[in-house]
Amino acid sequence: MSNRFPFLGYGLGLRKEHYPTIFKGSEPFSAEKGSDPLNIDWFEVLSENYLVPGGKPLYHLDRVREHYPVVMHGVSLSIGGNDPLNRNYLRDLKALAKRIEPHWISDHLCWTGTHGVNAHDLLPLPYTEEALKHVAARIVEVQDTLGRRILIENVSSYLTYTQSAMTEWEFLRAVAEQSDCLILLDINNIYVSARNHQFDPLDYLNGIPVERVQQFHLAGHSYSKNGEIIIDTHDNPVIDEVWELYIQAVRRFGEISTMIERDDNIPPLDELLLEMDKARILAKAVLQTGMAA
Ligand SMILES: [Fe+2]
Numbered sequence: 001m002s003n004r005f006p007f008l009g010y011g012l013g014l015r016k017e018h019y020p021t022i023f024k025g026s027e028p029f030s031a032e033k034g035s036d037p038l039n040i041d042w043f044e045v046l047s048e049n050y051l052v053p054g055g056k057p058l059y060h061l062d063r064v065r066e067h068y069p070v071v072m073h074g075v076s077l078s079i080g081g082n083d084p085l086n087r088n089y090l091r092d093l094k095a096l097a098k099r100i101e102p103h104w105i106s107d108h109l110c111w112t113g114t115h116g117v118n119a120h121d122l123l124p125l126p127y128t129e130e131a132l133k134h135v136a137a138r139i140v141e142v143q144d145t146l147g148r149r150i151l152i153e154n155v156s157s158y159l160t161y162t163q164s165a166m167t168e169w170e171f172l173r174a175v176a177e178q179s180d181c182l183i184l185l186d187i188n189n190i191y192v193s194a195r196n197h198q199f200d201p202l203d204y205l206n207g208i209p210v211e212r213v214q215q216f217h218l219a220g221h222s223y224s225k226n227g228e229i230i231i232d233t234h235d236n237p238v239i240d241e242v243w244e245l246y247i248q249a250v251r252r253f254g255e256i257s258t259m260i261e262r263d264d265n266i267p268p269l270d271e272l273l274l275e276m277d278k279a280r281i282l283a284k285a286v287l288q289t290g291m292a293a
Contacts, residue, residue, distance in 0.1 A: 004182060004214050005104050008069050008257040009041025010280040015262070018269045019060060031068050038273060042069040044259050047105070048076055051092040058099075065100045071215070071257075072097060073184075077107035077142065079152065080125040080135050082114055090145050097146065104214060106151035106184045109135070109172060126161035127171035132178065139179035151214050152176065153184035156192035168193065169207035176212045183208060185253075186217035186261075187246045188238065201245050205252050213253045218246060218279060219261040235264035238275055243282065250286040258283070 012018075022038070031041060043064060050057050064070065076089055097105060110122040125131050143149055154172055166174075176183050185208065194201040220236030238246075238260070250256070260275045 007255055010276050011042035011259040012040055012272055012276055013261055014043040014045045015266050017266045021269045044071050044073050047072045047074040050096055070100055070102050072102040072105045074107040078112040079138050080111035094146050104151055106153055108153045108155050110155045122155040124157035127164040127166045132174050135175050136178035139181050149181055151182045151184040153186055154189050156189040158196055169204045182214040183212045184215040185213050187249055188219040188242050191242050191245050205249055210253050213256055216256050216258040217261045247282055247286055250283045255283055
């Protein structure tokens with residue numbers, strides 16, 4: 001059995017476009033004092049934006065952290081890669097965590113390059129015993145270095161490997177259990193991969209151990225030019241099918257800290273607040289009334 005971190009509620013990714021609204025007046029709103037008119041319970045911050053000491057990004061982050069719970073989300077761990085783990089990156093990550101005391105730190109179940117070349121993409125892994133041992137050992141190493149458990153997120157994918165000997169959800173489950181890490185379940189990524197690879201997203205949800213899931217991501221996506229595959233672009237509102245899958249996820253996993261992930265085509269904060277509130281309302285409806293999808 002795995003002990004999870006406390007439930008944080010419903011949050012957003014921290015984006016500089018929204019600073020004027022978040023910092024209205026001279027002080028940030030105080031969510032912890034229950035006076036946040038935006039009703040944001042917490043923020044997820046992209047770790048890589050704050051690893052350089054000093055400067056405006058850290059100044060703003062410190063201000064946000066004074067009043068909001070924060071979690072750190074990274075894209076550079078390359079936990080599935082075959083280059084050695086980047087010790088300088090881990091050192092900087094640990095220093096940032098010491099400074100802002102995030103409730104947790106997450107990264108992706110993927111590889112991002114090899115031989116020192118960064119592909120700047122979250123590339124899927126072959127789901128083999130060899131890859132499983134490799135990834136689990138590296139997560140243990142990261143957790144030992146950071147002195148805390150981390151969350152690993154499922155990525156979306158557009159290809160599969162002929163070598164794969166298990167499903168993605170079997171692989172994710174085994175990785176989490178062997179390394180004793182927690183899971184950040186991206187509901188949109190499950191939907192995208194299910195469409196691209198023709199599997200039932202409910203099989204995915206049912207294959208993930210309830211006690212390992214700490215956080216949900218909800219996001220929008222785009223279609224390829226020929227419309228044949230869906231691309232995880234985080235530049236659109238969450239679609240109805242993903243909301244329906246979210247309802248199923250809440251039914252299985254219960255109340256899970258959830259945030260709206262928008263990385264491109266950033267809309268006014270109000271639009272994201274509506275999506276965040278929708279996630280909150282739907283979860284309450286599922287848990288209080290047993291609402292079905
Ligand atoms: Fe995500």
